[in-house]
Amino acid sequence: xxxxxxxxxxxxxxxxxxxxxxxxxxxxxGDNLAAWHPIKPGGVIILGQEQDVxxxxxxxxxxxxxxxxxxxxxxxxxxxxxxxSMANCSSYMPGNVISWLASNVEVFGRGAFKRxxxxxxxxxxxx
Ligand SMILES: [Ca+2]
Numbered sequence: 001x002x003x004x005x006x007x008x009x010x011x012x013x014x015x016x017x018x019x020x021x022x023x024x025x026x027x028x029x030g031d032n033l034a035a036w037h038p039i040k041p042g043g044v045i046i047l048g049q050e051q052d053v054x055x056x057x058x059x060x061x062x063x064x065x066x067x068x069x070x071x072x073x074x075x076x077x078x079x080x081x082x083x084x085s086m087a088n089c090s091s092y093m094p095g096n097v098i099s100w101l102a103s104n105v106e107v108f109g110r111g112a113f114k115r116x117x118x119x120x121x122x123x124x125x126x127x
Contacts, residue, residue: 004067004069004119005022005023006021006022006023006024006070006086006087007020007021007022008020008021008078008083008086008087009021010077010078010083011033011034011077012077013034013035013036013037013038014035014036015031015032015035015036016031016032016033016034016035016036016037017029017030017031017033017077018030018031018033019077019080021080021083021084021087023087024083024084024085024086024087024088025084026080045073045098047064047068047071048063048064048066048068049062049063049064049109050062050063058109060109060110063109069100069119070100070119071098071100072093072094072095072098072099072100073095073097073098074093074095074096074097075096075097078093089119089120092120102114102116
């Protein structure tokens with residue numbers, strides 16, 4: 001992605017420990033973020049839009065403006081070296097909870113569209 005940024009956030013229910021990364025480097029860390037609160041099944045993942053109820057009541061003025069790609073969710077905290085290797089395109093691990101596949105992504109709203117974008121295309125051996 002030309003001029004793009006990679007971001008990663010990890011979080012665990014255990015003491016609510018979290019870490020935030022940008023372009024593979026750790027930006028921050030902390031704890032007690034929703035500690036011991038399990039994530040319930042049956043939810044909806046909404047990207048780029050604030051919602052007033054689960055999966056609805058959207059306001060165009062509260063929408064993300066920009067481009068998103070390769071959003072993945074794993075059920076474990078990734079090691080810093082794993083975050084770094086994906087940020088520098090030496091590896092790619094699809095999420096085991098949410099895996100970014102164009103066929104899984106639906107777009108809604110005026111001005112929102114899908115287009116092909118392959119991050120790391122030239123650097124990954126099997127991309
Ligand atoms: Ca709102």
